[in-house]
Amino acid sequence: MGTHPCTTIDPQWPTPGQALARLRSAPPLIQCLTNTVVQQFTANVLLALGASPAMDDTEGEAGVFASIATGVLVNLGTPHAEEAQAMREAIASANAAGTPWVLDPVAIGALPVRTSLAHEFRAARPTVVRGNASEVAALAGAGAGGRGTDTTDSPEAVLGAAAGLARETGGGVAISGPADLITDGERVWRVAGGSEWLTRVTGGGCALGSVVAALAGVLMHDDAWPAGVPGGTEAGGDAGEGAPLGAGTRAAWAATVAHALYSVAAERAAAASRGPGSFAVAFLDELSLLDPADPALAHGARITVAPVEDAEHAAEAIAVDPRTAAGNPAPHEIPANPLPHHGRTYRPTGASNGAGTDPSKELR
DSSP states (O other), rough: OOEEETOOOOSOOOHHHHHHHHHHHSSSSSEEOOOOHHHHHHHHHHHHTEEEEEEOOOTTTTHHTTTTEEEEEOOSOOHHHHHHHHHHHHHHHHHHTTOOOOEEEEETOOOHHHHHHHHHTTTTTTTTEEEEEEEEEETSSSOOOOOOTBBBSGGGGHHHHHHHHHHHHTEEEEEEEEEEEEEEEEEEEOOOOOGGGEEEEETTTTTHHHHHHHHHHHSGGGGGGGGSSSSSGGGGHHTTTTTTTOOOHHHHHHHHHHHHHHHHHHHHHHHTTTHHHHHHHHEEEEEEOOOTOGGSSTTTEEEEEEESSSHHHHHHHSOOOTTTTTTTOOOOOOSSSOEEEESSSSSSSSSSOOTTTTSSOOOO
């Protein structure tokens, strides 16, 4: 009997290491329409990885720039009126050019301006949606959002809604959490690792969206894949007229690869850091030091996969951490801090608002 295609990773698919090598051989130009709090850190993350950032969010220019960019990030952290219009221009231009773009629906749910924008942009079929569990649930119409930028849901709890959203958009949906879950609507990939220090650095989560855009820009092209994997330039109809590069499997795998690279760098930076300040610097260093030949960037190093016909059972099936299943030492962890959440804290409903997680403070 053959292996279920949703329980294995095809060895012909580009590994995280191969994707990184491809990125560095031809650095992608990534346009970031992102919030004002995180622009510098986001640009530095892209530079450290090997990509080229451009923070053009000017109305009247953003659409022009999107037509030449390799990938586009649309982050709703500080959605003032001019930037919102620039986002509309960039999305329209990216869709017309067949350029992959990422939607990060920061803090949507209770806040009306960004929530309205997020649903407007969802209809344009982003290549990838990336957010925390409460944000993804709110965008999918299955929740009311979290506490500011903090989530009150776990990724596993919203996996079914995320899979439905992926099927609607024809792209990938990535949920950050203690372990990240990424789905194309048919299967779910789990990326283990990362560091809790990402919740203590402004931009730790938002910058991940730019890395997803970079990897989508690199991996959506046909020559990166074996024949028959949906989502490339030959499969524009899968995504609908609006988003010719937005179709499923390749988009979700690009997001999975981005999360894996981010996770490895964060884990290593945390092991050498004393606190969030040193971690932020070390994280940039570790991104730049990632080696495409590193065994940690192979297929089975920290990524597992399962079908999503039954979201609850799928989450259970991929819950084993491949880094520790073979007797390897547990990754570096920081006791008594919030659970790792790539820059946005997970706190169960009803939990107190601890130090450093006040949603009235800067968007992270």
